[in-house]
Amino acid sequence: xxxxxxxxxxxxxxxxxxxxxxxxxxxxxxxxxxxxxxxxxxxxxxxxxxxxxxxxxxxxxxxxxxxxxxxxxxxxxxxxxxxxxxxxxxxxxxxxxxxxxxxxxxxxxxxxxxxxxxxxxxxxxxxxxxxxxxxxxxxxxxxxxxxxxxxxxxxxxxxxxxxxxxxxxx
Numbered sequence: 001x002x003x004x005x006x007x008x009x010x011x012x013x014x015x016x017x018x019x020x021x022x023x024x025x026x027x028x029x030x031x032x033x034x035x036x037x038x039x040x041x042x043x044x045x046x047x048x049x050x051x052x053x054x055x056x057x058x059x060x061x062x063x064x065x066x067x068x069x070x071x072x073x074x075x076x077x078x079x080x081x082x083x084x085x086x087x088x089x090x091x092x093x094x095x096x097x098x099x100x101x102x103x104x105x106x107x108x109x110x111x112x113x114x115x116x117x118x119x120x121x122x123x124x125x126x127x128x129x130x131x132x133x134x135x136x137x138x139x140x141x142x143x144x145x146x147x148x149x150x151x152x153x154x155x156x157x158x159x160x161x162x163x164x165x166x167x168x169x170x
Contacts, residue, residue: 042154045092049102050148050156052089057081057104057144061162071140071166075108081144091150099149109141109161139165 060081065071081104091099142162149155 039152039154042150042152043156045095045099045150046148046154046156047158048148049084049089049091049099049150050146050158053081053084053102053104053146053148054144054158054160056084056088057106057146058160058162061106061142061144062164065140065142065164065166071164072108075106075142078105078107080105081146095151097151099151099154102146102148104144104146107143107145109143139163 061075064074068074084102084104089102140163142164143159144162145157145159147155147157
């Protein structure tokens with residue numbers, strides 16, 4: 001009978017080892033899921049910051065075009081947008097590291113091409129012979145690029161094209 005007492009101890013140790021391996025595996029999976037959720041949150045925060053900067057840049061373009069005599073001369077070189085204010089975007093309070101302020105830049109759509117055309121001309125479709133067609137409106141195009149940041153290394157770049165149609169005075 002004395003020989004059987006050691007077998008119970010061996011079975012218990014094997015069961016304890018199996019439970020330990022199972023517990024460590026479950027903890028490792030939970031840690032991985034937590035890191036993935038944190039990465040998704042950081043990406044979402046960076047995306048929201050970039051989108052806010054993009055909207056600030058688009059509003060800035062519209063404001064500058066309305067105030068300009070010749071929109072074709074605006075933003076021929078990349079220009080910084082105004083700073084995104086706290087009311088336009090504020091990082092979530094639960095972030096451990098405060099991210100950098102989102103930024104944006106604006107450029108004339110045709111500015112880099114060196115071409116003479118700086119607008120798109122929309123017509124009513126009727127072009128008479130021997131006369132230049134009349135523009136109903138001139139649509140000026142501007143690129144807005146924005147970058148948003150979040151905790152960790154999350155960084156999101158967005159770009160939009162702002163089209164502003166100005167009715168011709170003809």
